[in-house]
Amino acid sequence: MDLLxxxxxxxxxxxxxxxxxxxxxxxxxxxxxxxxxxxxGRPILGHLHLxxxxxxxxxxxxxxxxGPIVFxxxxxxxxxxxxxxxxxxxxxxxxxxxFADRPSMEASKRxxxxxxxxxxxxxxxxxxxxxxxxxxxMLSVRRVEMFERSRLEEMHMCLETLQNQASxxxxxxxxxxxxxxxxxxxxxRMLFSKRLFDLDEAFSGEESxxxxxxxxxxxxxxxxxxxxxxxxxxxxxIQGLRRRMDASRKEYDDFFEAIITERIMxxxxxxxxxxxxxxxxxxxxxxxxxxxxxxxxxxxxKCILMDLMAASVETTTTSIEWTIAELLRNPRHLNKLxxxxxxVSSSDPHHNCLEDSxxxxxxxxxxxxxxxxxxxxxxxxxxxxxxxxLNNGLKMGEYHFPAKTRLLINLWAMARDTNVWGSSAGQxxxxxxxxxxxxxxxxxxxYELLPFGTGRRGCPGTNMALxxxxxxxxxxxxxxxxxxxxxxxxxxxxxxxxxAPMAKPLIAVPCIRRSHGQGTWS
Ligand code: HEM
Numbered sequence: 001m002d003l004l005x006x007x008x009x010x011x012x013x014x015x016x017x018x019x020x021x022x023x024x025x026x027x028x029x030x031x032x033x034x035x036x037x038x039x040x041g042r043p044i045l046g047h048l049h050l051x052x053x054x055x056x057x058x059x060x061x062x063x064x065x066x067g068p069i070v071f072x073x074x075x076x077x078x079x080x081x082x083x084x085x086x087x088x089x090x091x092x093x094x095x096x097x098x099f100a101d102r103p104s105m106e107a108s109k110r111x112x113x114x115x116x117x118x119x120x121x122x123x124x125x126x127x128x129x130x131x132x133x134x135x136x137x138m139l140s141v142r143r144v145e146m147f148e149r150s151r152l153e154e155m156h157m158c159l160e161t162l163q164n165q166a167s168x169x170x171x172x173x174x175x176x177x178x179x180x181x182x183x184x185x186x187x188x189r190m191l192f193s194k195r196l197f198d199l200d201e202a203f204s205g206e207e208s209x210x211x212x213x214x215x216x217x218x219x220x221x222x223x224x225x226x227x228x229x230x231x232x233x234x235x236x237x238i239q240g241l242r243r244r245m246d247a248s249r250k251e252y253d254d255f256f257e258a259i260i261t262e263r264i265m266x267x268x269x270x271x272x273x274x275x276x277x278x279x280x281x282x283x284x285x286x287x288x289x290x291x292x293x294x295x296x297x298x299x300x301x302k303c304i305l306m307d308l309m310a311a312s313v314e315t316t317t318t319s320i321e322w323t324i325a326e327l328l329r330n331p332r333h334l335n336k337l338x339x340x341x342x343x344v345s346s347s348d349p350h351h352n353c354l355e356d357s358x359x360x361x362x363x364x365x366x367x368x369x370x371x372x373x374x375x376x377x378x379x380x381x382x383x384x385x386x387x388x389x390l391n392n393g394l395k396m397g398e399y400h401f402p403a404k405t406r407l408l409i410n411l412w413a414m415a416r417d418t419n420v421w422g423s424s425a426g427q428x429x430x431x432x433x434x435x436x437x438x439x440x441x442x443x444x445x446x447y448e449l450l451p452f453g454t455g456r457r458g459c460p461g462t463n464m465a466l467x468x469x470x471x472x473x474x475x476x477x478x479x480x481x482x483x484x485x486x487x488x489x490x491x492x493x494x495x496x497x498x499x500a501p502m503a504k505p506l507i508a509v510p511c512i513r514r515s516h517g518q519g520t521w522s
Contacts, residue, residue, distance in 0.1 A: 033400030036080060038062070038071040044230065046073025053496035056380035056412035059083070063413055069399075075229025077103070079406040083413040085420060085448040090396070091407055092384075092447070096455035098394055099407045101385040106225045106234065110245040111217055111252065116303030119311050123387055123457075130304070134460045138282050138308065143190075144464050148356055150189040151471065155353045158182040158472075159479050161199045162510045171203060172485050175324055176505040178202035180317040181211070183468060187312050191305055192259055192283040213255060217248040218314065222497040256302040263287065282308070312461055315378040316468050318499040322376035323368060323473050325506045326428040328482055329490055333368065333430060340364045341478040354474050356467060362474070367430035369470050373442055373451035374421075375428055380412035380500040382453050411450055412500065420448045442466070480510035 039062070041047050051058045051074065059081050062070045068084035082088055091099055100123040108120035118134065121127045137143065158178065165171035181197035188196045196210040207215065225241050227234025237243075263283055270276035278284060286301045327334040344358045359365060384407040386394055393402040418425045424432065433439040440446035443462055444454030452459035459465070476482075484490050485507055495503035 033395070034398055035401075036069040036071040036399050037066045039066065041073050044075070046075050046077070046229075048075055048229065054380065054494050054500060055496065056410055056500065057494075059381065059408060059410045060413040060416070063410065074406070075226075076231060077229055077406055078402045078404065079408060080401060081408045081410060083410045084417070085414060085446075088409050088414070088450060089447040092409065092450070092454050095394070095396060096457075098387060098390060099384040100456050101387045102383060102457075103228070103385045103404075103406050105228055106242065107221050107245050110242065111220070111249045112306060113249065113253065113299055113303050116300060117307045117310070118304075119307060131456075131460065133304075134308075137285055138304070139460050139464055141463050143282070144467055145356075147186070147190040151186045151468065152353050152355065154182050154185045154189070154195075155472065155475050157185075158199055159353065159475060161202075162480060163512065165203060166480065166510045166512050170483075170485075170509050170511070172507050173510060174202050174505055175508050176317060176321050176501070179320045179472065180313060182472065183316050183320070184211075184309075184313045186468060187309060189281070191281060191308055192263070193281045194259065210255060213248070213251045214309075214313075216244070217252070217310075218498050220244045220248055252306050253302065256305055257298075259283070259305070260287075260298060260301055308461075312464065314499050315461075316465055318378040318501045319369075319373060319376070319465070319469050320472050321502060321506050323372040323469070324476060324482070324508065325490065325492055325502060326372055326375070327368070327473075327477065328484060328506075328508060329492065330428055333428070334477065334482075337364055337368055337474075337477055341474055345478065354471070354478055356471060359470055359474055362470075363434060364430065365470050365474055367433040369466070369473065370433050370440075370442055370449070371428055371430040373469075374415045374449055375426075376494075376500065377411040377415070377451040378499040378501075379451075379453075380410070380494075382409040382411055382450065383407070384409075384457065409450065414448060414450075417448075479513070481513055483509045483511060485509055 039047060039050060042049060050062065050072070059070075060083065062072065062081060063083040068082065068087055070081040070083075072079050072081065080091075082091055102120045102122075104115075104122075105120055108117050109115045112120070115121060118127060118130045121130070162171075162173065162178075165173070178199065181199050181201060184197045185195045188194050196208060198206075198208050201207060201211065220241060223239070223241060225234075226239060227237065260283070264287065267278065267284075267287060270278070279288065283301070283305065286296065286304060289296055327337065340362055341354065344362065345352065345354055386401060386403060386405045386407070388404075391403050393400055393405065395401075414420065416426050421432070440449045442449055442451050444450060444452060444458045447454070452462045452465070488507065490506075491502075491504045493503040495501050
């Protein structure tokens with residue numbers, strides 16, 4: 001046989017073997033256990049060629065073809081994609097303890113000082129300890145209430161900035177920047193009593209030092225890192241991402257080192273001064289337990305501050321921006337909300353910000369926030385992973401999931417399921433939550449509506465978010481008439497970043513409400 005014929009035969013045999021293996025492995029694991037349905041994959045890439053950003057849309061297409069449970073491989077990583085409330089309940093309620101891990105991410109490992117972010121941390125004793133600290137101390141209802149004054153002050157500054165701009169003409173406001181900076185200051189004051197963001201940036205295009213750090217790290221976090229999907233390729237770092245991750249780590253490290261060191265010195269300076277407030281924010285609380293607790297050293301304190309800033313500001317901003325955008329698209333809802341807000345606070349020229357206590361019983365506001373979180377969940381896809389201890393994988397009903405299977409719950413797709421939400425599933429319709437008393441809630445008890453996830457890894461910042469989102473939306477709507485800039489079109493397409501923000505950041509024009517005159521906020 002000459003060489004050419006031999007090569008052709010060898011290629012044909014190898015191709016045949018590969019096709020047989022692919023067909024077999026698409027339906028069964030090596031042990032002969034069944035996997036959920038899914039498309040045939042490719043060597044090395046798995047199903048990456050079928051996935052595009054925004055990820056939730058690609059996953060939705062797969063679900064439309066293969067059903068509410070789909071098995072794919074993201075590179076080398078076995079992944080199960082869920083798109084129905086019943087299956088979400090099965091995985092996140094009945095098997096919450098089995099899927100309590102998160103996938104390991106190089107960006108999280110590097111930027112958060114050796115994987116110190118609780119959001120991405122491996123499920124285990126350290127996570128348990130920190131989770132308790134978050135829920136009992138950092139983010140408790142009491143703590144959120146304690147910081148109402150600083151939230152009011154930040155809101156007041158935001159409205160005053162808008163008022164100054166609006167009194168001079170028709171300013172185009174970059175809503176995302178304005179909201180990000182306002183919410184960012186609310187959070188940073190609660191955490192370590194500092195304002196980090198300048199509200200004028202929403203008009204000037206400039207960026208504060210910390211905002212620039214956040215922007216750079218958000219880009220790095222939002223870029224899928226090949227080594228997370230195909231680990232044996234990670235040494236190559238063909239995207240050059242590891243260098244950028246390390247640069248972000250250093251920037252955050254330096255920034256928080258300065259804040260913590262300054263506070264330690266301040267505390268030492270006032271050690272004998274009984275009148276000095278020593279428990280004014282989360283940083284004080286952390287430093288108080290600093291010496292008593294072996295796990296709580298300076299590096300850990302840094303991680304907690306970074307973690308809470310990262311987990312809170314981007315998500316909350318995304319939610320507020322979407323809510324305002326939907327209200328601008330639906331003037332009927334906007335007017336109805338404003339009527340409700342005007343009922344709780346008269347329109348005197350010396351405006352007060354609406355306070356938490358005034359917003360608690362506003363049913364329409366609540367319905368609007370829920371509907372926005374339903375249709376635009378900031379984490380469109382909730383990500384978990386089978387716990388590290390389950391080395392042989394997990395058998396659930398007829399299916400077997402290999403060890404380290406990733407679980408993707410497509411919240412975005414569930415919101416668009418007409419079987420669950422009726423023919424108006426894809427529309428913004430807050431009234432759906434006002435039909436009866438038993439309408440679904442967002443706090444993790446109703447599996448068709450899980451913007452904050454649920455179970456042991458459910459969002460510990462839910463109280464905070466459900467305080468800040470309605471508060472900011474209500475005050476922006478109450479204080480101004482909002483318009484789209486002349487000649488612009490409201491574009492509600494979805495982008496892909498760390499969260500699922502608007503693809504084109506919302507630009508809106510605040511107009512002083514005629515009935516409100518030109519008062520100041522207090
Ligand atoms: C609208 C705003 C927010 C949304 C939509 C949101 C959503 C989520 C979701 C979906 C998860 C994963 C849940 C799961 O796996 O079941 C999560 C986790 C987390 N969130 Fe939020 N979140 C928001 C605001 C906040 C705020 C304000 C904070 C803190 C101040 C926060 C802190 C965290 C933390 C620390 C985790 C990780 C929990 C863990 O893994 O144990 N979030 N969030």
